[in-house]
Amino acid sequence: MDHFILTHTSNAARAGELYTSHGTVPTPVFLPVGSQATVKTLTSDDLQDIGSKMILSNTYHLYLRPGIDTIKELGGLHKFMNWKGAILTDSGGYQVFSLAPLRQVNEEGVVFRSHIDGSQHFLTPELAIEYQETLGSDVMMVLDECPAHDDTPDKVAQAMQRTHRWASRCLASFHNNNQALYAIVQGGIIPELRKQSSEYLTSLDFTGYAIGGLSLGEPKEVMYAVTQQTAQMLPPNKPRYLMGVGSPEDIVEGVAAGIDIFDCALPTRVARNGALFTWQGRKNIRNASYSRMDMPLMSDCRCYTCRNYSAAYLHHLFNAGELLAYRLATLHNLTFMKDLMDRIRTAILNNNYAWFREEFKKTYQPTNEAIRLIQKQKWLNTRRSSEQID
Amino acid sequence: MDHFILTHTSNAARAGELYTSHGTVPTPVFLPVGSQATVKTLTSDDLQDIGSKMILSNTYHLYLRPGIDTIKELGGLHKFMNWKGAILTDSGGYQVFSLAPLRQVNEEGVVFRSHIDGSQHFLTPELAIEYQETLGSDVMMVLDECPAHDDTPDKVAQAMQRTHRWASRCLASFHNNNQALYAIVQGGIIPELRKQSSEYLTSLDFTGYAIGGLSLGEPKEVMYAVTQQTAQMLPPNKPRYLMGVGSPEDIVEGVAAGIDIFDCALPTRVARNGALFTWQGRKNIRNASYSRMDMPLMSDCRCYTCRNYSAAYLHHLFNAGELLAYRLATLHNLTFMKDLMDRIRTAILNNNYAWFREEFKKTYQPTNEAIRLIQKQKWLNTRRSSEQID
Numbered sequence: 001m002d003h004f005i006l007t008h009t010s011n012a013a014r015a016g017e018l019y020t021s022h023g024t025v026p027t028p029v030f031l032p033v034g035s036q037a038t039v040k041t042l043t044s045d046d047l048q049d050i051g052s053k054m055i056l057s058n059t060y061h062l063y064l065r066p067g068i069d070t071i072k073e074l075g076g077l078h079k080f081m082n083w084k085g086a087i088l089t090d091s092g093g094y095q096v097f098s099l100a101p102l103r104q105v106n107e108e109g110v111v112f113r114s115h116i117d118g119s120q121h122f123l124t125p126e127l128a129i130e131y132q133e134t135l136g137s138d139v140m141m142v143l144d145e146c147p148a149h150d151d152t153p154d155k156v157a158q159a160m161q162r163t164h165r166w167a168s169r170c171l172a173s174f175h176n177n178n179q180a181l182y183a184i185v186q187g188g189i190i191p192e193l194r195k196q197s198s199e200y201l202t203s204l205d206f207t208g209y210a211i212g213g214l215s216l217g218e219p220k221e222v223m224y225a226v227t228q229q230t231a232q233m234l235p236p237n238k239p240r241y242l243m244g245v246g247s248p249e250d251i252v253e254g255v256a257a258g259i260d261i262f263d264c265a266l267p268t269r270v271a272r273n274g275a276l277f278t279w280q281g282r283k284n285i286r287n288a289s290y291s292r293m294d295m296p297l298m299s300d301c302r303c304y305t306c307r308n309y310s311a312a313y314l315h316h317l318f319n320a321g322e323l324l325a326y327r328l329a330t331l332h333n334l335t336f337m338k339d340l341m342d343r344i345r346t347a348i349l350n351n352n353y354a355w356f357r358e359e360f361k362k363t364y365q366p367t368n369e370a371i372r373l374i375q376k377q378k379w380l381n382t383r384r385s386s387e388q389i390d
Numbered sequence: 391m392d393h394f395i396l397t398h399t400s401n402a403a404r405a406g407e408l409y410t411s412h413g414t415v416p417t418p419v420f421l422p423v424g425s426q427a428t429v430k431t432l433t434s435d436d437l438q439d440i441g442s443k444m445i446l447s448n449t450y451h452l453y454l455r456p457g458i459d460t461i462k463e464l465g466g467l468h469k470f471m472n473w474k475g476a477i478l479t480d481s482g483g484y485q486v487f488s489l490a491p492l493r494q495v496n497e498e499g500v501v502f503r504s505h506i507d508g509s510q511h512f513l514t515p516e517l518a519i520e521y522q523e524t525l526g527s528d529v530m531m532v533l534d535e536c537p538a539h540d541d542t543p544d545k546v547a548q549a550m551q552r553t554h555r556w557a558s559r560c561l562a563s564f565h566n567n568n569q570a571l572y573a574i575v576q577g578g579i580i581p582e583l584r585k586q587s588s589e590y591l592t593s594l595d596f597t598g599y600a601i602g603g604l605s606l607g608e609p610k611e612v613m614y615a616v617t618q619q620t621a622q623m624l625p626p627n628k629p630r631y632l633m634g635v636g637s638p639e640d641i642v643e644g645v646a647a648g649i650d651i652f653d654c655a656l657p658t659r660v661a662r663n664g665a666l667f668t669w670q671g672r673k674n675i676r677n678a679s680y681s682r683m684d685m686p687l688m689s690d691c692r693c694y695t696c697r698n699y700s701a702a703y704l705h706h707l708f709n710a711g712e713l714l715a716y717r718l719a720t721l722h723n724l725t726f727m728k729d730l731m732d733r734i735r736t737a738i739l740n741n742n743y744a745w746f747r748e749e750f751k752k753t754y755q756p757t758n759e760a761i762r763l764i765q766k767q768k769w770l771n772t773r774r775s776s777e778q779i780d
Contacts, residue, residue: 308435312456
C-alpha cells in the first residue's frame with residue numbers, strides 16, 4: 001500500500017493523505033510535539049478530542065529517558081503513551097547537534113553527552129534506525145548532521161555530504177515493516193547545496209523527504225525562499241516535511257511552497273507563556289485588558305477552553321501561576337492549529353488557496369520579526385540548561 | 391429547607407446529606423481544595439468525573455487575586471470557575487494568621503500584608519461575610535483568630551474569646567440568602583477551652599460547626615483526642631466540619647469521632663510530589679521499582695489515570711518533569727479520596743463502620759509519624775514565600 005497519495009493541488013499547494021498502521025492522516029498536517037512521549041500538559045484523549053491524527057516524538061529524548069529498551073519492554077511507544085494515532089519520530093540528529101554538550105562527530109557516528117546527566121553515548125545511522133524500529137513509530141527520520149545557521153559554507157557543505165552518506169546507511173539498514181523512512185535535505189541557506197542535496201537524496205528510494213536545517217534563527221524571508229526552492233525539487237508523489245516549522249504564518253507560506261507536513265513546539269511552548277492564537281494574531285492572556293473579560297478569548301472557538309472558560313478566568317490562572325493555565329492554553333493553541341490546517345486543506349480542495357493565503361495575511365498579525373529573532377536566539381541559548389526542551 | 395439531615399449513625403459515625411443551591415452532598419464528604427478558584431491541575435469536568443459534589447475555595451486568596459469585585463462582576467465564584475457543584479469558602483482567617491506577614495489584630499479586625507505584593511489590607515468579621523456573600527459560596531465560614539499549636543494557654547484562650555466575639559458579629563451581619571454559615575470552635579489542645587468554645591458557639595444559631603486550630607503540627611493522637619472530645623459536644627442535627635484534615639487515616643478516625651465534612655490540600659499536594667494513595671498506603675511513583683511496571687499503579691482503580699496509563703508511564707512523566715504528571719497524579723488521589731468516602735458512607739449505612747475502620751487500619755500503612763511531623767513543619771515554614779499555598 002502507498003504511504004502517500006496526492007489528491008489535489010492548488011498552484012504549488014497540495015492536499016493528500018498519509019497512510020499509516022495507526023490511521024490515515026489528511027495533509028497538509030501539523031504535528032504537535034511530544035518529545036518525551038507526552039505533548040506537554042495533554043493526555044492522548046485531549047489530542048484525540050482536538051482532532052490530531054499524528055504527533056511527533058523524539059528518539060534522542062526517549063533514548064535518554066526512559067530508554068529504548070524500557071519502551072520496548074512496555075510494548076512500544078504507542079502503547080507506552082496510550083496513543084492510537086500515528087507517530088513520527090525524529091532521529092535525534094537535531095537534538096544531538098543542538099542540545100547535547102561536547103559532541104564529537106566522525107564518519108561512523110556521533111559521540112555526545114547527555115544534557116541530563118552528562119553520561120556519554122554513541123549514535124550511528126544504523127542505531128538511529130534500530131531505535132526507531134524498536135519504538136515502532138509510523139514515520140522514522142534518517143540521522144543527519146545539522147550545521148548551525150551561521151556556519152561557514154564549507155562546514156555546511158561537509159555536514160550535508162555526511163548527511164548524504166548517513167542517509168544511505170539508514171536506508172540500507174531499514175527493514176520497512178509498516179514504517180516509513182524520510183530523508184532530510186540539508187544545505188543551509190545556500191541554493192546550490194540545497195540543489196545538490198535534493199538531487200542526491202531523491203536519487204535514493206526514501207518514503208518521504210524532509211527539509212531540515214531551517215527555522216534556526218535565520219530571517220523568515222530566507223527560510224521561505226529556501227523552502228520554496230527546495231520543495232519544488234522534491235518528487236511530487238512523495239510527502240514533503242518541513243522540520244521544526246512553525247508559526248501559523250510560516251505554515252501558510254510553507255503550504256504555498258508545496259509542503260505537506262509540519263511540526264513545531266512553538267504553539268505549545270508559547271501557550272505555556274500565555275500567548276494564545278487568534279485569527280488576528282497571538283494575544284497575551286496575561287495582559288490586564290483580559291482581567292474582567294467575561295467572554296472566552298475567541299467566542300467562536302470550538303476548543304475546550306473557549307467553550308468552558310472566560311478570558312478573565314484564564315488570565316487569573318496565569319496571573320496566579322496555576323498549573324491548569326498551561327493545559328487550557330495548550331488545548332486552545334493546538335485546536336487553533338488543527339482548525340488552521342483544516343481551513344488550509346479545504347481551501348486547496350476548493351482551488352482557492354491563493355485567496356485564502358491573502359485573506360489570512362490581511363488579518364493575521366505575526367509577531368514583530370526583530371523581537372521574534374531575539375526571542376528565538378534567547379530560547380536556543382537557554383534550552384540546553386533547562387527542562388524547556390520543546 | 392434544612393441544610394443538613396442526619397440519616398444514619400453507626401456508633402458515633404454519621405451518614406447524612408447537605409442540601410445546597412448547587413446540589414445535594416452526601417456525607418461524610420471530603421472537599422478537594424481549590425484555594426485560587428481552581429483545584430490545582432484539574433478542570434471542573436475532571437472534578438465532576440471524579441464524582442466530587444463540593445469543593446473548598448478561599449476568601450483570602452480570592453480577595454487578593456483576582457479580587458472580590460472582579461468575581462462579582464464576572465457573575466460570582468461558581469460562574470467564574472465554571473463549577474456547578476457546591477462550594478464552601480473559608481473566611482480567610484486561617485490564611486491571614488498563617489500566610490500573611492506582619493498582621494496586627496485588634497478587636498475590630500485584622501490588618502495584614504499580602505503575601506504576594508506586601509500591600510496592606512484590613513479584614514473584619516463583617517467584611518468576611520460580605521465577601522463570601524458576594525462570592526456566592528454555599529457554605530461560608532466565620533472569621534476566626536487561629537493561634538499557633540504551640541502558643542501559650544493564655545494566648546490560645548484570648549484567641550478563642552476573640553473568635554467568639556467575631557462569630558457573633560458574623561452571625562449578626564449574615565443575610566441567609568441560600569447560604570449557610572458555620573462557626574469555628576477554637577481552644578487549641580486544651581480540653582476546658584474546647585468545652586467553653588463549643589458551649590458558647592452552639593448557644594448561637596449557626597448552620598453548622600467547624601473544628602478549627604487542628605492539624606497544625608501537633609501529634610496525630612492529640613488531634614484525634616481533641617476532635618473526638620469536641621465533636622461529641624456539638625449538636626447532632628447540625629453538620630460538623632473538621633478543617634484542614636486530612637490524610638486517609640485521619641479521615642477514618644475523624645468519621646469515627648462523628649465528623650461529617652473534611653477538607654485538606656494534602657491529597658493534591660502530595661500528588662504533585664509523586665505520592666499516590668493505595669489501600670496499602672502512599673506509594674512514591676518516582677521509585678525506580680515502577681520504571682518498568684506495565685500495569686497501572688492500582689489495577690482495580692476506576693480513576694482516569696489507572697484506566698489509561700501504566701505505572702511506568704507515570705514514573706517516566708515524573709522523572710522527566712513533565713506537567714502531565716501532576717494532573718494524572720491529582721486525578722488518581724482525588725478519585726481515591728472519593729472512593730474512600732463512598733466506602734466509609736456505605737459502611738456506616740450498613741452499621742459496620744467499626745469493622746471497616748479496623749480493616750482499613752490493618753491494611754493501610756500511614757506515613758511514618760516522625761517523618762510526617764518534620765515534613766509538615768517544613769511545609770508550614772516554606773509556604774509563605776512560595777506559590778505552594780495549598
